[in-house]
Amino acid sequence: MADVGIVKSESFVFATKPDRLKLDSGQFFGPITVAYETYGRLSRAKDNVVLLLHALSGDHHAAGRYTPADRKPGWWDSFVGPGKGLDTDKYFVICSNFLGGCMGTTGPSSINPQTNQPYALTFPSITISDMVRVQKALIDHLGISHLRAVIGGSLGGMQALEWTLLYPEIARSAIVIASTSCLSAQAIAFDAVGRNAIMSDPAWNKGNYYGTKGPSRGLAIARMVGHITYLSSASMRRKFGRALRDRTDQAQIFDDEFEVESYLSHQGQSFVERFDANSYLYITKAADYYNISERFGSLSNAFRKTLAKFLVLSFTSDWLFPPFQSQEIVKALMSNDKQVTYCNIQTDYGHDAFLLETETLARLVRGFLDHV
Amino acid sequence: MADVGIVKSESFVFATKPDRLKLDSGQFFGPITVAYETYGRLSRAKDNVVLLLHALSGDHHAAGRYTPADRKPGWWDSFVGPGKGLDTDKYFVICSNFLGGCMGTTGPSSINPQTNQPYALTFPSITISDMVRVQKALIDHLGISHLRAVIGGSLGGMQALEWTLLYPEIARSAIVIASTSCLSAQAIAFDAVGRNAIMSDPAWNKGNYYGTKGPSRGLAIARMVGHITYLSSASMRRKFGRALRDRTDQAQIFDDEFEVESYLSHQGQSFVERFDANSYLYITKAADYYNISERFGSLSNAFRKTLAKFLVLSFTSDWLFPPFQSQEIVKALMSNDKQVTYCNIQTDYGHDAFLLETETLARLVRGFLDHV
Numbered sequence: 202m203a204d205v206g207i208v209k210s211e212s213f214v215f216a217t218k219p220d221r222l223k224l225d226s227g228q229f230f231g232p233i234t235v236a237y238e239t240y241g242r243l244s245r246a247k248d249n250v251v252l253l254l255h256a257l258s259g260d261h262h263a264a265g266r267y268t269p270a271d272r273k274p275g276w277w278d279s280f281v282g283p284g285k286g287l288d289t290d291k292y293f294v295i296c297s298n299f300l301g302g303c304m305g306t307t308g309p310s311s312i313n314p315q316t317n318q319p320y321a322l323t324f325p326s327i328t329i330s331d332m333v334r335v336q337k338a339l340i341d342h343l344g345i346s347h348l349r350a351v352i353g354g355s356l357g358g359m360q361a362l363e364w365t366l367l368y369p370e371i372a373r374s375a376i377v378i379a380s381t382s383c384l385s386a387q388a389i390a391f392d393a394v395g396r397n398a399i400m401s402d403p404a405w406n407k408g409n410y411y412g413t414k415g416p417s418r419g420l421a422i423a424r425m426v427g428h429i430t431y432l433s434s435a436s437m438r439r440k441f442g443r444a445l446r447d448r449t450d451q452a453q454i455f456d457d458e459f460e461v462e463s464y465l466s467h468q469g470q471s472f473v474e475r476f477d478a479n480s481y482l483y484i485t486k487a488a489d490y491y492n493i494s495e496r497f498g499s500l501s502n503a504f505r506k507t508l509a510k511f512l513v514l515s516f517t518s519d520w521l522f523p524p525f526q527s528q529e530i531v532k533a534l535m536s537n538d539k540q541v542t543y544c545n546i547q548t549d550y551g552h553d554a555f556l557l558e559t560e561t562l563a564r565l566v567r568g569f570l571d572h573v
Numbered sequence: 574m575a576d577v578g579i580v581k582s583e584s585f586v587f588a589t590k591p592d593r594l595k596l597d598s599g600q601f602f603g604p605i606t607v608a609y610e611t612y613g614r615l616s617r618a619k620d621n622v623v624l625l626l627h628a629l630s631g632d633h634h635a636a637g638r639y640t641p642a643d644r645k646p647g648w649w650d651s652f653v654g655p656g657k658g659l660d661t662d663k664y665f666v667i668c669s670n671f672l673g674g675c676m677g678t679t680g681p682s683s684i685n686p687q688t689n690q691p692y693a694l695t696f697p698s699i700t701i702s703d704m705v706r707v708q709k710a711l712i713d714h715l716g717i718s719h720l721r722a723v724i725g726g727s728l729g730g731m732q733a734l735e736w737t738l739l740y741p742e743i744a745r746s747a748i749v750i751a752s753t754s755c756l757s758a759q760a761i762a763f764d765a766v767g768r769n770a771i772m773s774d775p776a777w778n779k780g781n782y783y784g785t786k787g788p789s790r791g792l793a794i795a796r797m798v799g800h801i802t803y804l805s806s807a808s809m810r811r812k813f814g815r816a817l818r819d820r821t822d823q824a825q826i827f828d829d830e831f832e833v834e835s836y837l838s839h840q841g842q843s844f845v846e847r848f849d850a851n852s853y854l855y856i857t858k859a860a861d862y863y864n865i866s867e868r869f870g871s872l873s874n875a876f877r878k879t880l881a882k883f884l885v886l887s888f889t890s891d892w893l894f895p896p897f898q899s900q901e902i903v904k905a906l907m908s909n910d911k912q913v914t915y916c917n918i919q920t921d922y923g924h925d926a927f928l929l930e931t932e933t934l935a936r937l938v939r940g941f942l943d944h945v
Contacts, residue, residue, distance in 0.1 A: 322826060386809040386833045387801060393834040394797045396827060397841075398770060401790035418773035425766045426798060429759060434892070437758035443864060454694060455768060455854055459861065461758045462765040469769075482827055489831065492815060520806070520892075 203283040204274065205240045208265035212236045212305060215338045222335070225328040232314065235339050236305025237261045237297035240281055241289030243345075250345050251287055251570070252336065253277070253296040254353030254360035256555075257427070257484055258476065260304035263296040264289075279559045286563030292349065292570070297339050299332040299360070301484050303477035306335070310411060310477040322408035327483055329356075329491045333363045337371075350570060351509075352376035354555030355522065356488055362530070365509040366493070374510040374573040376566055379519050379555040381526035382493040382500055382533075388521055391430050392485040395423030399478045408479050420478045421469030428468045433518035433551030437461060500533035507534075511541040512569040514562070516554040542569060575655040576646065577612045580637035584608045584677060587710045594707070597700040604686065607711050608677025609633045609669035612653055613661030615717075622717050623659055623942070624708065625649070625668040626725030626732035628927075629799070629856055630848065632676035635668040636661075651931045658935030664721065664942070669711050671704040671732070673856050675849035678707070682783060682849040694780035699855060701728075701863045705735045709743075719743055722942060723881075726750035726927030727894065728856070731863055734902070737881040738865070746882040746945040748938055751891050751927040753898035754865040754872055754905075760893055763802050764857040767795030771850045780851050792850045793841030800840045805890035805923030809833060872905035879906075883913040884941040886934070888926040914941060 216222040216231025224230050238261050243250065253263055255276070264281035266274050280286040287294050298306035301324070309324035340348070351361040351372050358380025364372040384392070399405055402419030410416060432440075441461040457463040497503035511534055515527035524545045534541040546561055548554045555562070588594040588603030596602050610633050615622065625635055627648070636653035638646050652658040659666050670678035673696070681696035712720070723736040723744050730752025736744040756764070771777055774791030782788060804812075813833040829835040869875035883906055887899035896917045906913040918933055920926045927934070 326826060383815065385806055386813045386815060386831075387804075387806040389815065389831050390797075390801050390809060390833045390837055393829065393831070393837055394794060394801065397797060397838065398794050400827060401794060402773075403775060422766060422770050422773060422794060425762075425769060429762050429766065432759075434757055434759040434895075437762060441758045443755065443758060443761065443867075454698060455772060455858065457765065459758075459761050459765070461762045465762055465765055466769065486827065495815075523806075 204278060205265040205282045205289055207269065208238050208240065208262070208267065208275070210236055210238055210262065210267070210305060213339065213342050215342065222331075222338070224325055224331045226326045228325045230325050233300065233307045233335060233338075234305065234311070235297050235335060237295060237339060238263065238275075240264050240294040241292050243293040247345055248347060248349065249292050250340070250348050251292045251294045252340065252348050252351045252364070253281070253287065253294055254336070254351060254357035255296060255299065256353070256355040256357045257488070258472065259357070260302065261296045261298040261306070262304070263294070277556070280563060286559065286566045287352070288567065295340070295343070297336055299484075300335045301327045301332070301480055301487065303480040308477065309408070309479035309483055319411040321411065321479060324479070324483060326486070328487050329359050329363050330367060332487070333360055333367050336360070336364075337368060340371075346371065348372050350374040350376055350573060352378070352566070353380070354378035355380060355552065356484070359488065359491055362493065365507045365511075366503060369506050369508045372509045374512070374569070376512045376514070376569065377527070377530065378514045378562070379516055379522050379552055381522045382503075382530055383491055383495070384489055385523075385526070388430070389489045391426055392489050395426050396482050396485060398422035398426070399481060405478060410478070416478045417473040420473050420476065420481060421466075423481060424472040425465040425469045428465055430521045431551060431553040433520065433549050435518060435549040436551055436553075439549070500529060501536045504533050504537050504539060507537070507539060510573050511539065512565065513541060513543045514565065515545050516548050516550065516552070516558070517545055518549045519552045519554065521552040576650060577637040577654045577661055579641065580610050580612065580634070580639065580647070582608055582610055582634065582639070582677060585711065585714050587714065594703075594710070596697055596703045598698045600697045602697050605672065605679045605707060605710070606677065606683070607669050607707060609667060609711060610635065610647075612636050612666040613664050615665040619717055620719060620721065621664050622712070622720050623664045623666045624712065624720050624723045624736070625653070625659065625666055626708070626723060626729035627668060627671065628725070628727040628729045629860070630844065631729070632674065633668045633670040633678070634676070635666070649928070652935060658931065658938045659724070660939065667712070667715070669708055671856075672707045673699045673704070673852055673859065675852040680849065681780070681851035681855055691783040693783065693851060696851070696855060698858070700859050701731050701735050702739060704859070705732055705739050708732070708736075709740060712743075719745060722746040722748055722945060724748035724750070724938070725752070727752060727924065728860055731860065734865065737879045737883075738875060741878050741880045744881045746884070746941070748884045748886070748941065749899070749902065750886045750934070751888055751894050751924055753894045754875075754902055755863055755867070756861055757895075757898070760802070761861045763798055764861050767798050768854055768857060770794035770798070771853060777850060782850070788850045789845040792845050792848065792853060793838075795853060796844040797837045797841045800837055802893045803923060803925040805892065805921050807890060807921040808923055808925075811921070872901060873908045876905050876909050876911060879909070879911060882945050883911065884937065885913060885915045886937060887917050888920050888922065888924070888930070889917055890921045891924045891926065893924040
């Protein structure tokens with residue numbers, strides 16, 4: 202199957218004075234730079250746009266390579282391209298880095314033009330709705346007034362849901378994968394441990410670490426904790442079992458000895474190289490606070506004005522955002538007589554399945570998009 | 574129900590030169606101080622002894638108070654006492670702090686008499702079997718040749734299993750609660766994150782932190798991670814939901830805001846005050862390495878020479894040592910025609926249920942002990 206080929210990261214700036222963006226916190230914020238990529242061609246009628254929303258550790262580089270020599274393509278290259286799940290022969294796919302991120306869109310590591318210093322913790326509190334408001338500004342900028350679909354997994358699915366609530370007249374359909382209308386106490390607890398690990402690292406320095414090594418140890422721990430929650434116990438057993446690592450040198454007493462240990466250490470380490478710790482704090486906090494039913498009185502109330510058709514997908518072994526949370530969304534939609542297709546996909550990949558069950562997802566998503 | 578009243582911590586020393594203890598690592602180690610407590614009275618025939626094995630964060634102070642003013646009794650006071658689950662009117666209960674611990678039995682924080690410094694990481698690698706060998710030395714010292722039962726939950730259950738393997742002629746019965754014959758890859762991964770958090774704390778200083786504040790931040794993170802795994806998602810939902818904390822002062826942006834966050838922070842903090850970080854490293858490593866079927870070729874092989882009657886108990890919502898791991902033990906025992914009673918107790922308390930489902934456990938344990 203062909204790929205999207207060489208792509209280019211683009212950006213645009215908005216919310217400059219005096220048109221700053223009003224955030225949920227009440228604060229007016231700007232300027233905001235938005236980093237984004239697009240794949241495929243926008244039709245004349247501008248009616249083939251799919252907005253792809255990324256998850257916690259993703260970014261706007263969803264597919265393709267920046268140069269032919271790039272070792273790795275975008276994070277969902279297996280799913281976005283000609284003939285793939287999001288078929289770029291048919292659809293114009295937009296993916297933007299979300300507000301608060303660290304890959305080009307304004308976030309805590311960005312320079313505050315008023316001080317010429319990184320925002321650090323002077324960056325405002327943000328919500329999932331604020332992220333979506335920024336995406337709305339982007340599609341306005343691109344002259345797009347309707348979205349064939351919004352699609353995302355995990356935190357991306359929460360943004361997709363939010364699109365149907367904030368802009369029901371724009372989002373024609375929503376594909377919500379391994380997501381939830383609010384995090385469980387357990388999921389909040391894991392996020393809290395991650396934040397604690399970052400903030401406990403003396404190198405965090407109350408968020409003022411730019412120009413230094415930063416809280417790389419704390420961030421690595423946060424990522425390790427997160428990574429366990431993305432896999433299922435069964436997939437960890439299959440992948441690692443209790444196998445011990447091959448060693449060439451003399452083992453130190455508490456070195457990583459099990460393969461699962463060295464895998465997690467590697468995940469933690471490589472994350473540190475590409476992610477900003479303060480972004481991790483802001484984004485997980487936005488996720489923890491997200492609570493649709495609290496905002497609208499009930500989940501059923503929330504979806505009353507939604508006009509989108511829904512495809513809701515969960516994974517049987519996902520224990521971070523378990524299937525019952527998707528089913529609550531489906532029930533709320535059905536109680537409003539909304540059009541919704543739901544599938545609980547049998548897999549033991551856990552939460553990560555949204556990046557791994559590519560063929561199953563592609564079949565379901567293609568079929569759904571053909572009919573919206 | 575009456576309590577055991579005022580108790581006294583006792584200790585004895587063995588493995589002095591030239592009789593040092595041979596550890597699984599091959600190293601000869603000593604001297605070893607063993608801290609222990611006893612409850613109830615030893616019968617003339619010395620046939621009413623129950624050896625109680627504690628879990629990761631427990632110690633030998635299982636029941637009673639040291640002084641009438643003590644705010645808190647021993648960790649299993651609800652279960653050990655006159656007329657309770659372990660009925661001290663009938664049984665002489667012994668509980669010792671295990672090897673590698675930090676509550677009186679020799680561990681990495683103990684002074685190495687050869688250097689007059691704490692062992693720190695010069696403490697030898699230890700195993701669950703080594704812990705049991707030290708307990709055997711204790712009962713020898715007390716002149717006891719048979720145990721009516723060995724009983725423990727979680728890591729304590731692993732020691733109980735090990736007793737039936739190492740000393741089949743001594744352990745007449747074993748009560749194994751919420752335990753396993755080997756940790757899952759996921760459980761090892763959580764332990765690895767905890768160890769990483771400790772060792773990533775600069776205050777850990779390669780284990781040489783005695784006399785300083787020590788890696789309290791890393792140890793707190795390790796405890797927080799652990800604590801999530803001890804609870805079930807359902808019990809966290811019931812206990813905390815998504816409730817926000819009451820606040821009197823102005824919130825800092827990343828302060829603990831959800832009740833579950835402040836609960837975990839508190840758990841982490843109070844653990845730091847009573848536990849040694851190096852002990853945490855050594856003990857979790859011993860747990861991770863424990864693997865009965867690997868040692869014996871199969872679980873069924875392992876139990877061939879066991880003479881004990883078994884009571885195996887698991888909890889439906891325990892996802893750290895899930896029921897299927899208990900069931901594997903039960904199947905292996907049955908394949909050897911051993912006497913085993915198994916109950917998978919319906920509860921949503923998760924792994925922690927072994928400390929909470931006191932009445933159910935008491936009924937099952939009393940009934941079992943009456944017939945061994």
